[in-house]
Amino acid sequence: MTVYVDLVFLTNLAVDGVVLMTTAKVRRINPSRRRLFAAASLGAVYAALMFWAHIPYFYSFGAKVFVSAVMVLLSFGYGGPLQYTRNFAAFYVVSFVTLGGVIGLSFLLRSANSPWGAMTFTEDGGLVLEWQMQLGLFVVTFLMSIWLFRGASETSRKRQQLDQLVWETEVRIDDESWTFKALLDTGNRLYDPLTRTPVMIMEAALWRERLPVGWSERLKEEPPDKLISELDVNASEPYTWGNRLRLIPYRAVNGSSRLMLAVKPDYVLLYRDGDGHPPLQVNRVLIGLDGGTLSSEGTYRAIVHPDMAQADPVSSVPSQPA
Numbered sequence: 001m002t003v004y005v006d007l008v009f010l011t012n013l014a015v016d017g018v019v020l021m022t023t024a025k026v027r028r029i030n031p032s033r034r035r036l037f038a039a040a041s042l043g044a045v046y047a048a049l050m051f052w053a054h055i056p057y058f059y060s061f062g063a064k065v066f067v068s069a070v071m072v073l074l075s076f077g078y079g080g081p082l083q084y085t086r087n088f089a090a091f092y093v094v095s096f097v098t099l100g101g102v103i104g105l106s107f108l109l110r111s112a113n114s115p116w117g118a119m120t121f122t123e124d125g126g127l128v129l130e131w132q133m134q135l136g137l138f139v140v141t142f143l144m145s146i147w148l149f150r151g152a153s154e155t156s157r158k159r160q161q162l163d164q165l166v167w168e169t170e171v172r173i174d175d176e177s178w179t180f181k182a183l184l185d186t187g188n189r190l191y192d193p194l195t196r197t198p199v200m201i202m203e204a205a206l207w208r209e210r211l212p213v214g215w216s217e218r219l220k221e222e223p224p225d226k227l228i229s230e231l232d233v234n235a236s237e238p239y240t241w242g243n244r245l246r247l248i249p250y251r252a253v254n255g256s257s258r259l260m261l262a263v264k265p266d267y268v269l270l271y272r273d274g275d276g277h278p279p280l281q282v283n284r285v286l287i288g289l290d291g292g293t294l295s296s297e298g299t300y301r302a303i304v305h306p307d308m309a310q311a312d313p314v315s316s317v318p319s320q321p322a
Contacts (some may be wrong), residue, residue: 002238005052006046023076027087068091097145103150166182199305202288203290210240212227228247263287270304
């Protein structure tokens with residue numbers, strides 16, 4: 001079999017370079033191109049030497065780990081034992097994932113008369129897998145593996161960032177309470193214009209059983225002032241939460257002025273599971289009701305006003321009127 005060492009060098013240079021850049025992306029590091037090129041060149045030279053020179057123990061497990069460690073050091077620097085260990089581990093994770101993706105995609109795209117065609121059993125019970133791939137197919141599957149890995153890691157990173165903004169929320173009214181997840185949105189600057197009370201947003205469906213019949217659905221299309229006017233006319237007895245209802249004016253995305261139905265709770269508790277801190281008790285707040293779904297994935301069902309995150313821990317301070 002003829003092996004072209006220059007082709008081996010260039011292929012490994014490109015592969016190592018992409019793996020190092022992906023590792024930098026995962027670790028959110030911005031190394032210089034010179035450092036990446038130097039590290040990728042070291043890996044390419046090491047791979048090419050396998051076909052050019054026979055050096056005892058040069059391709060042992062320890063030697064491979066040593067070369068990988070030097071490549072990581074050249075690319076990202078040292079930065080302390082913890083940071084270096086994380087960079088080193090991320091480099092191997094990216095390498096294993098992409099190689100596994102290349103092998104998996106190649107077998108997926110490969111056509112064979114029998115699934116056992118590429119497998120051979122040895123006399124001592126071993127299994128030998130025959131794996132042959134053209135350079136073009138290798139490039140395609142490798143790039144697809146990198147793309148899939150970066151997409152998955154980016155989604156995971158965004159999900160972690162979102163989880164840091166999600167609070168466990170408990171709303172208390174009279175002797176009843178409701179618990180759900182809420183997203184802290186720094187862009188929510190909605191206040192009651194008269195009292196400057198912050199307004200958090202919650203899906204009306206959470207109070208479907210406590211609101212008048214049909215309100216949680218009608219809020220999607222009908223103005224809340226119409227619902228309140230019907231309540232005053234049609235109700236045979238006063239609505240239990242009648243004195244808690246508010247109408248909050250706000251400006252929609254298209255610039256038009258609208259009204260939002262809001263409810264005054266006794267208080268709202270905000271806390272995170274496992275952080276060891278006492279919950280925050282928010283006494284001065286209104287809960288605006290949204291007739292739709294705030295999160296398509298169901299990650300949260302309410303949006304917390306940023307002022308609420310500045311509240312004091314749980315105390316016996318009485319609720320203030322809004």
